[in-house]
Amino acid sequence: MEEKKPKRKLKPSRIVLLVLMLVVFMFGGVGLGYVVGAIKNMPEWDPSKLNASETTFIYDSKGELVSRLHYVENREKVKLSRMPDHLKNAFLATEDDKFYDHPGFRIDAIARAVIANIVGGWGSEGGSTITIQLVNHAFFNQSKEKKLERKIQELILAVQMERKYTKDEILEMYLNRIYFDGGAYGVQAAAEYYFGKKVEDLELGESAMLAGLAKGPARYSPYRHPEAAKDRQATVLDRMVTCGYITEAQAKQAKDEPFKLVKKEESANKNAYQYFIDYVFEEGVELLEKSGIENPEQAMYHDGLRIFTTMDSKIQKTAEDIYAQDKYFPPSKNGQIVQSAIAVVNPKNGEIKALVGGRNVDQKRSFNRATDAKRQPGSSFKPIAVYAPALIKGFGPGTVLEDSPVTYTIGGTNWTPRNYNNQYLGPITMRTAVQLSVNTYAVKMLDIIGPAEGLKFAQSMGISTLVSKGAKNDVNLSLALGGLTHGVTPLEMAAAYAVFANQGVYNKPFAISKITDKDGQIIYEHRPEQRVVMDPQSAYLMTHLLQSVMVPPGTGAKAAIGRPAAGKTGTTNDDTNAWFVGYTPDFAAAVWMGYDNQNMSMKNVYGGNYPGPIWKAVMTKAHEGLPVRSFPVPAGLTEATVCKVSGKLSNGVCPAENLVKEIFAQGKVPTEVCSMHVQAEICAESGLLATVHCPTRITEVFVKRSETGPPPGEPIEDDLPW
Ligand SMILES: [Zn+2]
Numbered sequence: 001m002e003e004k005k006p007k008r009k010l011k012p013s014r015i016v017l018l019v020l021m022l023v024v025f026m027f028g029g030v031g032l033g034y035v036v037g038a039i040k041n042m043p044e045w046d047p048s049k050l051n052a053s054e055t056t057f058i059y060d061s062k063g064e065l066v067s068r069l070h071y072v073e074n075r076e077k078v079k080l081s082r083m084p085d086h087l088k089n090a091f092l093a094t095e096d097d098k099f100y101d102h103p104g105f106r107i108d109a110i111a112r113a114v115i116a117n118i119v120g121g122w123g124s125e126g127g128s129t130i131t132i133q134l135v136n137h138a139f140f141n142q143s144k145e146k147k148l149e150r151k152i153q154e155l156i157l158a159v160q161m162e163r164k165y166t167k168d169e170i171l172e173m174y175l176n177r178i179y180f181d182g183g184a185y186g187v188q189a190a191a192e193y194y195f196g197k198k199v200e201d202l203e204l205g206e207s208a209m210l211a212g213l214a215k216g217p218a219r220y221s222p223y224r225h226p227e228a229a230k231d232r233q234a235t236v237l238d239r240m241v242t243c244g245y246i247t248e249a250q251a252k253q254a255k256d257e258p259f260k261l262v263k264k265e266e267s268a269n270k271n272a273y274q275y276f277i278d279y280v281f282e283e284g285v286e287l288l289e290k291s292g293i294e295n296p297e298q299a300m301y302h303d304g305l306r307i308f309t310t311m312d313s314k315i316q317k318t319a320e321d322i323y324a325q326d327k328y329f330p331p332s333k334n335g336q337i338v339q340s341a342i343a344v345v346n347p348k349n350g351e352i353k354a355l356v357g358g359r360n361v362d363q364k365r366s367f368n369r370a371t372d373a374k375r376q377p378g379s380s381f382k383p384i385a386v387y388a389p390a391l392i393k394g395f396g397p398g399t400v401l402e403d404s405p406v407t408y409t410i411g412g413t414n415w416t417p418r419n420y421n422n423q424y425l426g427p428i429t430m431r432t433a434v435q436l437s438v439n440t441y442a443v444k445m446l447d448i449i450g451p452a453e454g455l456k457f458a459q460s461m462g463i464s465t466l467v468s469k470g471a472k473n474d475v476n477l478s479l480a481l482g483g484l485t486h487g488v489t490p491l492e493m494a495a496a497y498a499v500f501a502n503q504g505v506y507n508k509p510f511a512i513s514k515i516t517d518k519d520g521q522i523i524y525e526h527r528p529e530q531r532v533v534m535d536p537q538s539a540y541l542m543t544h545l546l547q548s549v550m551v552p553p554g555t556g557a558k559a560a561i562g563r564p565a566a567g568k569t570g571t572t573n574d575d576t577n578a579w580f581v582g583y584t585p586d587f588a589a590a591v592w593m594g595y596d597n598q599n600m601s602m603k604n605v606y607g608g609n610y611p612g613p614i615w616k617a618v619m620t621k622a623h624e625g626l627p628v629r630s631f632p633v634p635a636g637l638t639e640a641t642v643c644k645v646s647g648k649l650s651n652g653v654c655p656a657e658n659l660v661k662e663i664f665a666q667g668k669v670p671t672e673v674c675s676m677h678v679q680a681e682i683c684a685e686s687g688l689l690a691t692v693h694c695p696t697r698i699t700e701v702f703v704k705r706s707e708t709g710p711p712p713g714e715p716i717e718d719d720l721p722w
């Protein structure tokens with residue numbers, strides 16, 4: 001690095017002076033104060049600062065220390081000459097395409113930043129030169145808020161840097177210092193961490209992926225968010241084409257190659273609380289970023305923060321133990337294991353109590369299926385998209401619809417929703433439909449209330465992945481059966497069901513309650529994000545319906561935990577995804593199961609037979625030592641006996657076995673009497689309606705049907721399934 005610096009027309013120090021004058025000019029006396037203050041409080045020019053780092057501590061909900069985030073000194077400095085050109089070019093193209101031409105800063109970027117500051121706070125690092133980024137990483141505490149003063153200091157230090165070092169030296173320092181998630185600093189550590197390679201062996205696609213991480217090492221990590229990493233890599237490759245470093249063909253070839261990531265060493269598999277801590281890290285990054293901290297990932301690792309979480313160590317540990325036992329899961333197929341994830345929240349406030357994002361930790365930073373896997377929810381979506389909004393509209397557990405085959409025309413094609421086993425039960429109540437997970441009932445009900453209504457309600461429950469516009473969207477009847485464009489995450493499912501447990505009030509789930517710096521100064525404190533999404537009566541009716549699922553012949557009977565609980569199974573076509581989502585007054589939890597490969601189906605795995613028992617095992621342990629609580633009953637509900645074939649009051653001939661005690665919102669008890677049960681005389685010999693010629697007549701009760709189904713007048717048999 002001994003080559004001479006190229007000459008420049010204008011001395012950098014002059015330009016800095018100009019900029020400072022510009023600031024003074026624009027802000028008058030205030031600006032002058034800023035500049036003077038900035039220079040007075042300047043961090044020392046102290047290259048030894050590069051290594052200063054303090055451990056971040058993470059605590060559970062009881063304040064017990066559960067983890068430390070270490071900055072691991074695995075930085076191995078490498079000479080620029082060892083780095084492949086495409087690696088350097090990937091960073092230059094994405095972070096600073098004028099790096100070799102500017103004096104350490106860019107006037108246009110500063111002008112933009114000044115304007116942005118006037119409009120509303122300093123934004124991200126976008127627009128910062130590589131020199132400024134290096135100065136920023138090296139000399140400043142990342143968890144301090146970004147102020148104008150600091151921008152000025154960065155500028156001055158950047159110019160000092162450019163005077164002292166050549167461009168190549170600065171680029172080399174930058175590439176050896178940049179943070180790549182997982183405690184890896186510098187391109188050499190990153191090449192090892194992600195690809196198990198020496199930096200000189202990196203391929204174009206790998207270099208592009210690493211360059212993409214500069215924008216957000218956790219957000220674009222291929223371990224954490226494979227899709228986001230791939231998208232980001234494509235953006236970098238496109239930038240490289242634009243800058244003329246590579247051809248379109250080279251970019252395309254690199255895009256087509258999947259990442260070949262290194263797997264985690266077996267010995268390190270047993271990281272307790274790993275999935276929860278990983279999520280805490282991501283939420284922390286997001287929170288710090290929102291509070292104006294520029295390099296939140298580094299702040300999380302570097303600045304000795306104290307992070308207080310909502311994790312219940314006992315529940316988390318229980319869930320991890322269960323996920324480590326093969327007996328809870330169906331056997332593997334073709335060398336692929338059936339994956340699963342669970343999220344547990346406190347319905348009263350949204351605290352995330354436990355998260356397990358997979359059965360094993362097979363990569364250094366594992367994909368967290370509990371928070372990031374979007375999978376089809378199947379019937380577990382019915383309460384969210386159909387039944388809760390129907391209850392709000394005044395339908396009730398006693399509302400009767402005909403369970404019979406039905407065909408809809410959607411976008412020009414016919415769609416016939418089928419029941420499991422192709423069995424149809426005739427007229428049934430909402431309670432039976434929920435208990436036995438009857439598809440036709442749910443679809444017909446969504447048709448009545450309208451798919452747009454169902455979708456809007458699901459969104460109000462915090463389901464963020466629904467598509468409401470565009471060519472392919474979720475505003476259609478398959479929403480009723482959880483046939484979605486993108487699927488849903490277990491965490492959002494748990495938080496949505498928690499609304500039913502919490503009298504209709506939604507709480508946004510969260511994992512971090514407080515962050516302080518090492519001196520106890522509060523950097524962030526959680527404030528509840530609540531909203532009322534349904535009335536308490538409808539929420540209770542939903543709970544009452546979902547309690548029926550937990551008793552035979554309910555589809556979730558295997559998940560019963562010996563105390564009041566409500567839940568729903570979900571199983572998608574070909575057993576590709578299986579769910580159990582349920583709650584008590586104390587906890588709500590969602591369990592998903594399936595292969596990572598969404599085209600692979602599990603055989604004979606349903607929401608009730610594998611996810612249900614996992615839910616039961618975790619929830620049983622979670623409730624240990626807690627008093628048995630019933631769901632609180634709000635005022636405004638009443639009971640009445642109705643005929644379950646018509647959903648109306650008995651007309652006096654309704655058979656006793658068809659009369660059920662049902663719960664209603666006040667004012668919603670039917671006033672009409674059953675018109676479906678009729679009494680008539682039949683001929684004992686022929687079994688047909690009696691005529692004047694008939695010698696022996698007997699009186700029987702018939703069901704008269706107005707809708708499709710078996711022909712009217714058929715005598716009731718004892719063994720009908722409803
Ligand atoms: Zn009746």
Ligand SMILES: [Zn+2]
Nearest residue numbers: 683693694695
């Ligand atoms: Zn006769």
